[in-house]
Amino acid sequence: GDSVTQTEGQVALSEEDFLTIHCNYSASGYPALFWYVQYPGEGPQFLFRASRDKEKGSSRGFEATYNKEATSFHLQKASVQESDSAVYYCALSDTDKVVFGTGTRLQVSP
Amino acid sequence: NAGVIQTPRHKVTGKGQEATLWCEPISGHSAVFWYRQTIVQGLEFLTYFRNQAPIDDSGMPKERFSAQMPNQSHSTLKIQSTQPQDSAVYLCASSRDRGNTLYFGAGTRLSVL
Numbered sequence: 001g002d003s004v005t006q007t008e009g010q011v012a013l014s015e016e017d018f019l020t021i022h023c024n025y026s027a028s029g030y031p032a033l034f035w036y037v038q039y040p041g042e043g044p045q046f047l048f049r050a051s052r053d054k055e056k057g058s059s060r061g062f063e064a065t066y067n068k069e070a071t072s073f074h075l076q077k078a079s080v081q082e083s084d085s086a087v088y089y090c091a092l093s094d095t096d097k098v099v100f101g102t103g104t105r106l107q108v109s110p
Numbered sequence: 111n112a113g114v115i116q117t118p119r120h121k122v123t124g125k126g127q128e129a130t131l132w133c134e135p136i137s138g139h140s141a142v143f144w145y146r147q148t149i150v151q152g153l154e155f156l157t158y159f160r161n162q163a164p165i166d167d168s169g170m171p172k173e174r175f176s177a178q179m180p181n182q183s184h185s186t187l188k189i190q191s192t193q194p195q196d197s198a199v200y201l202c203a204s205s206r207d208r209g210n211t212l213y214f215g216a217g218t219r220l221s222v223l
Binding site: 032034035041042043044045046051089093096097098099100101102103 | 114124141143145152153155158160164166203206208210211212213214215217
């Protein structure tokens with residue numbers, strides 16, 4: 001079945017550091033790819049999506065580019081802030097069902 | 111737009127009791143999804159409905175879990191004979207289109223003592 005792999009379980013950075021969270025997927029079809037962010041006590045929030053190879057999704061300074069050849073959708077941000085501390089989920093949707101990765105907890109120190 | 115509303119926010123049950131969780135999707139959204147979230151398993155898909163019809167319940171534990179969507183404004187997840195391992199945050203999400211951007215509620219934290 002379809003799956004999403006996030007290799008980093010936790011990432012610890014200082015403010016203004018560059019962020020990369022890796023996401024690789026496995027799907028039989030041509031899925032849409034998503035990033036969601038979850039803050040404590042809340043449900044995951046949609047961050048952005050991409051549906052085609054080489055398409056870039058972005059929101060709030062975060063971005064990721066759909067790479068069909070590498071089956072990747074890595075999340076990046078040039079300069080993180082303490083308020084970015086949260087759990088980030090990569091997800092895919094190939095049919096109707098949405099499959100999530102295991103999440104990456106980002107902790108940003110001032 | 112009030113977003114997806116889940117009630118109650120917290121529910122405590124004794125082992126063997128029944129728990130019913132409620133979800134009100136965003137008005138106009140055609141699909142409703144249920145997920146379970148734990149530290150160990152992360153976000154687990156349970157089931158989903160499209161236009162009130164059950165489409166995929168492959169993630170539902172078969173014996174004690176059931177979900178319904180009697181009308182377009184609410185869905186319920188019922189857990190019979192709750193067990194401590196059912197303790198989790200249960201998340202409901204709705205989606206407007208087949209592109210499946212999900213909008214989540216805040217979740218119901220179920221604690222089974």
